Amino acid sequence: MADRGASALSLPDDWPAHPDPILALNRMGSFDWDLDTGLYHMDARAHEIFDVLPEEYDGRPESLAPRFPEAEAVRLDTLVAQAIKDGSENYGAYFRIRRRDGSLCWTHTQGYIRRDETGRPRRIIGIVRDAAEELRDLADRGDEAALDDARREQTNVVQLTTAALAHARTVRDVIDVLKDIHGLTHLGATSLVMGLVEAGRIRLVAEGPAGSFVPGTLVTRIDEPYPMSEVVRTLSPRFIESPEEFAAGYPVLWPYITDLNITSAAYLPLIVQARPIGAMGLLYSDRHGFTPEERNILVALGSSIAQSLQRAMFYEQEKDIAQGLQQAMLPRTIPSVPGADIAVRYRAATIGGSLGRDIGGDWYDLIPLPGGTPSGGGRVGAVIGDVQGHDTHAAAVMGQLRIVLRAYAAEGHPPSTVMARASVFLHELDTDRFATCLYAQADLSTGVVQVVRAGHIDPLVRAPDGTCRRIPVTGGLPLGLSAEFGTLDYPVTTLELDPGHTLLLCTDGLVEQPGADLDDGMKTLTSLIAHGPDDVRGLADRLIDIAEERAGDDDVALLLLRRRGPDTLRPGGRLQQHVAPGDPEALTGARHMIRAAVRTWGLWDRADEIELAADELITNALMHTEGAAIVTLRVLGDTDRRLRVEVEDSSSALPRRREAGESGVSGRGLLLVELLTDEWGVEARGGGKCVWSEFRVPGG
Incomplete structure (x- = not known):
């Protein structure tokens, strides 16, 4: 590992990162490599894996050089440098380290590259773990080809999923990556469920494939007897290795999923900074039990998914704040x-x-x-x-x-x-x-x-x-x-x-x-x-x-x-009139325009209905808003022709029906409009709204 910076530079405020408890529980170490200063922090478990005492280590990556055979150091340095150069968000690799007694031991690392807004790499945070046992099992069987395939497959599973998650910016993007059939294939699962912790409950945000939803699990309490609730409570993964174990451990849930032919399942807590933000369940129909390496892979994937979810949640929160501030600074309404x-x-x-x-x-x-x-x-x-x-x-x-x-x-x-x-x-x-x-x-x-x-x-x-x-x-x-x-x-x-x-x-x-x-x-x-x-x-x-x-x-x-140009009265055209509050002449002019248009366009049979409904809409706009009204008449359609009356104002408040009472003189306007028109409704128009009504033209 080459020195990537000078220690004289300042470190980030949150350096070093604090490992999640789930890593320690699964005997994984963590590291935080600040590329500006060159400092490489390791937790206690990472010191054990590299067989380095804390007092022997000065926090610099080159101090670990004696632990790396030359060929392994070159290969790992090349891998990291390539990941930094090509803009990757992560890398993973198996490599050997030399312990104090001179023996070589297989180790696996997964690093996540953090970049600033310009794309410059500033920091690498990752995990290291002892991979000797999982690879020894295959080696003992004498299956070298299977050993190599296992190494590649384990690395590929992590890389494929994390690479897809690297492009996820929102929670929905993360869910789509995992729900996608290719995502499930990478994870090796038949079905997936995911929930997020909200106000002491777990809200289901993803389930797939279609038809696998379990009634009553949309929102569950953390103390309920469900596997996702259990892993959130305990902060530990739950591996279910047989249908019998599933039925015995979760009798409330099991009857609803028997049709899915589930043979085993893995439920993982999604933990960020020692806090559960959710849980994920992977259900399988083609395997019984989990090997140690499979468990390690799933735990690592859970950690990667949790980081992606937190990043997506932060993004959405920051975006909401930014958009809220921006909208607060811009005009709320545009005047007519x-x-x-x-x-x-x-x-x-x-x-x-x-x-x-x-x-x-x-x-x-x-x-x-x-x-x-x-x-x-x-x-x-x-x-x-x-x-x-x-x-x-x-x-x-x-x-x-x-x-x-x-x-x-x-x-x-x-x-x-x-x-x-x-x-x-x-x-x-x-x-x-x-x-x-x-x-x-x-x-x-x-x-x-x-x-x-x-x-x-x-x-x-x-x-x-x-x-x-x-x-x-x-x-x-x-x-x-x-x-x-x-x-x-x-x-x-x-x-x-x-x-x-x-x-x-x-x-x-x-x-x-x-x-x-x-x-x-x-x-x-x-x-x-x-x-x-x-x-x-x-x-x-x-x-x-x-x-x-x-x-x-x-x-x-x-x-x-x-x-606007001067309106002309012509069949099939469009007429518009501005009606200012407190201007009786403008209101009278709008009524004359409506009456003339109705007669010119040949709607004699419905003239009274159209004039009365339009008058109600205009009056409502002037009485219940603080601004002016814009009245628009137009003929829509070629065969099924309709006369449309629109009244636009600058208020975003929606019209509502009110009970007039026995002696009341108002409150019947919308009821009257509903009775007189063939259709009516409300549309948002910028900072205001448009209340419209339509009348079918007799004879098409």
Whole structure:
């Protein structure tokens, strides 16, 4: 073993690792090799296996050189170096060591390579055990070929399973690896069960193959007479070597599995840091009993599976925390804007599969601004930005920057002032991070859009015919840097957004690809937008799906704003009306639109029903939410045609039926809608919802 580092470097806080009790119970030693310092820690059992006294060992791997025959040392060093070089997560090997008396003894090791987020190997944690007895049994029988096959098979079983588990990032991934028919074949089992410890109980999370589920075992107490409960209580494996032993030991469970023709079983506790996190059972129909080497293999596999499960559980917990923090920093809802269709999307980055890194500083925001007219269109500020870094600090800075930028914009400042003040704020914040940002202030009644850019990528505009172009915007320095260098000049670029045109703002995670130029990335994105769906929500979904497929190491924020054109009344078309709270003229206008559309589209027989149901949905949206309502009418289908009425609001609260009472004047709205319509329902729409109802068109 070669020296891999200098002892002057600092050791990890959790070094050395503490072996699980299950290893000691099965006479396995453990080691923790810090590749930065070169220190190689062994527990007491490992000292025994290498026949080295603690006072003789200085913690360095080269001090074990006298215990390795030269050929074995070269072979083992080559194996470890190759595993480190090719990115493997683990390695395993049988090798011989020379004891004090000069005799050679067979030993087996299994090492797990830990890497940092860049993929650099930092540490190897593993086990060593005396393999002399298991190999001697075969040698005594004179079967050298079987001896070699056994060595290879035992190593392959561990390597195949752990190699598959190396790619498992979630608990479901671990379960899928073990439930897969090839996984069961590697383990040599006919059936598998697995449970996780939760609040003093064991919850079944995997059972296979199909049809092997035992009623009443979905959730069991740890004190119940089941084998998984027993191994969790005792922290020791349970090997059942015959059907008779199974029936006698677990009479409650045995009647339910007799049809599986089980001849033996192995139940293993899944232990991490001296704490049981679950248990696994492997049931066999083609073997009776377990040899010592088979038991050792299963124990080693149990330890590997437990480590994979803990890693997956940590990953899911960290991902939930990261996503929760990210969502808390992003806007909870996007306001409805008169005269515009809006779609926003966010995708978190995953850097090298590292825990806690599914978070970043990208953000979007949509800010209602003073001015504008409900009938012609509102004034709105659209923001897209990216704080440097991919960690919780970047997310925290992003949240603060988003709030102050929103406040400056809502006060009515011009775009250049909004950007300059945000830069000063970030510079005065106690952080070394900077941010890129693009702010577009749009007057939807005229289509005039004023854009300022702080080190961010340019916006794009898509026309109704699908053509897409990049809008060059003169930019200033990123936020924070411009204040530091005293260059707070952010030139304003003005463009006109015609009815039906879509403004697209995004962060560089949607554009940049490894090894590709930024301009080439923009050309690719322009082509994707040109050939994407016409609907802004569909287009946003398509772009974010492409980002998911690329699985890039940067998060992505996306904002699409389409300026609506004047609606025309035509059969088969789509009508839309914005109804602001406290605006009786807008409500009256929506009723006139519904009445005219119903008569124009030839639904005379159901006109009263449609008008009454639509009026109920609009009134409910205005009464029970704090924002405006958007009313949309459209005809669906070619042969089985239907008129669909949609009322969209910015509240995520679902409508519910209420008892009106004998003298009550409200509470009958949903009952009335249900009676009048052929179908109705609720759909989530971004931060709000859409309540819809459909009416069949007479005569198709």
